[in-house]
Amino acid sequence: MRTAVVLLTRDLRVHDNPALTAACRADRVVPLYVLDPKLAGLSPNRTRFLHQSLADLRDSLRRIGGDLVVRHGDPVTEAVRVARDTGAETIHLAADVSGHAQRREHRLRAETGPHRIGLGLHPGLTVVDPGAVRPGGGGACYKVFTPYHRAWSGVRRRAELPAPERIALPDGLDTGRLPDIPGGESPHAAEGGETAARRRLSLWSRQELAGYEDAHDDLPGDATSRLSPYLRWGCLSPLTVAETARKQDADALVRQLCWRDFYYQVARVYPKLSTEALRPAGDRDWRYDDDALQHWQDGLTGVPVVDAGMRQLRDEGWMHNRARLITAAFLTKHLGIDWRLGVRWFSRWLLDGDVPNNSGNWQWTAGVGNDTRPYRRFNPIRQALRFDPDGVYVRRYVPELKGIDGPAVHQPWRLPETEFRNLDYPGPLESHRDEAVWLR
Structure with missing residues (x-):
């Protein structure tokens, strides 16, 4: 019987998950998430969202006969260890663009080779793969959005994938304990997980999507999708959102998804985007x-x-x-x-x-x-x-x-108990037409 490991990172879902689907071609599948202590504590809010998402994912996998295997430590070391312990032939992984993700991929290639374990990389974090379109005149990525949008719009997209009908774990595998769900710092933060994500998409697309183009900048109306946390963690496939928008001719939302893809193809080439200016x-x-x-x-x-x-x-x-x-x-x-x-x-x-x-x-x-x-x-x-x-x-x-x-x-105000000095605040500024680029 063939066994495969799928190392889940930012694809915490069972619907439209190409890495999971590929792993399910084997007879036995190990859906694995490794809690990396190097990434712990960076954001209490995201830690809570992540742990909620893992709990929801375990429930979803159990409903189709599988389970989420949880380990603590270095993701590369733990993935290779689980693969060896279960006799897995391949480790499947969603391709990512950050410097951390690229280093993880390179290390996985180096570590799996000597053990004759294959490594399969798959799309799924973006609508269009970050390397799928490149400037016609050369260059590693598009640096201006408008020509990228034109090229991106012409790419034939992959088909959405259904959730697996059934998953079988290797016998006797210790699945490990889920991490506790901490309190976080924001009292009204959204709940994590694919279940909440799909519920949000279904409700919002029925009630708000048709008016998105006219209402998305309205601050008090709050007609934005609020799907960005679910996209960030892969609780929701960006292709699923794009297809939902396409069916309603909601080009404004599709454009926002293109902006998201735009920065992924930039980060793929410039992984130090958080610290080094592009200009x-x-x-x-x-x-x-x-x-x-x-x-x-x-x-x-x-x-x-x-x-x-x-x-x-x-x-x-x-x-x-x-x-x-x-x-x-x-x-x-x-x-x-x-x-x-x-x-x-x-x-x-x-x-x-x-x-x-x-x-x-x-x-x-x-x-x-x-x-x-x-x-x-x-x-x-x-x-x-x-x-x-x-x-x-x-x-x-x-x-x-x-x-x-x-x-x-x-009108500008000042709290009486505050000694905040008046900083130089300019008068009326030249008005520009602007692009709203953060995904709503």
């Missing part, structure tokens, strides 16, 4: 002001829409896409503070924080990344009046301002 000439002399950074982090800048966004981040482990653009631009373009500090703060709190999208969008907003107009600036007051005209979003997250009615709530 070094724009990586100017940044300010390093601990007080200003702290007030931004705490949502106490005195600019209501900025403070509302930063408080939503802490409360939910998520932030509306438009608010992400406004808060990131305020830190980099108004306060002049290094974008890398913003990357770290968002990465700590965001359930959907990952290298390609979090870091790529911070670079875009700071003017050091993939942007043909790197000097664009967002006027936060104008943005607030346009996307939260009655101040509903601001009052939702900044209770100190609940007594102020209508658009007057958007």
Whole structure:
């Protein structure tokens, strides 16, 4: 009887999981997740979401006769050990683009070879494989979105895969204990897992998807999909979301998925996206002001829409896409503070924080990344009046301002007990048409 291991990483689902489907061609399958202590504690919010997702995945696998095998330690060492102990011929894995993922892949190749264990890499983290389209004039990746979008739109997509009907584990295999689910830091964070993801997609696509193009930037309406955490962990296949949008002619959502793929193909070539600017000439002399950074982090800048966004981040482990653009631009373009500090703060709190999208969008907003107009600036007051005209979003997250009615709530304010000095705040700025690039 043939045995295969599928090393699950950011594909925590049974539906449309190419690595799992490939492993199921063997007679016995070991769905394996390895908890790497090197990655523990980076974000309490994401740790909770991950552990919820693993518990849900185990339930799903048990319903079809299998189980989730859990190990602790180095993923490469543990995967090879499990493969040897079970006599597996192949280890299957979803291809990924981060520096950490690429190092893991290289080590797996080196470790599996001497034991005559095959290594199968599969798509599944993006709609279109990061290496599938390249600029016609040469170059490793597209650096501008519009031509990438044209090329991406013309790629023939793979077919969606159903969940396996049945999985059989090797006899006598110790499946291991699931990790405890910690409390996290954000009290109103979304629940992790494929079950919650598919429920969210089904409900949102029926109620909100048709109006997405007109409503996705509306701050108080909150008509965004909120699917990004599930895509980040692979609880939901991006191809499934794209196909759901295609069936309803929701091109605006498909475009957002293309933006997500865009940054994956960038990160594949530039794995140091979190620390090194793609446009070094724009990586100017940044300010390093601990007080200003702290007030931004705490949502106490005195600019209501900025403070509302930063408080939503802490409360939910998520932030509306438009608010992400406004808060990131305020830190980099108004306060002049290094974008890398913003990357770290968002990465700590965001359930959907990952290298390609979090870091790529911070670079875009700071003017050091993939942007043909790197000097664009967002006027936060104008943005607030346009996307939260009655101040509903601001009052939702900044209770100190609940007594102020209508658009007057958007005027800069200062808490009386705060000694936050007035930073240089520019007047009306030139208005630009802007792309909202964080996936909603």
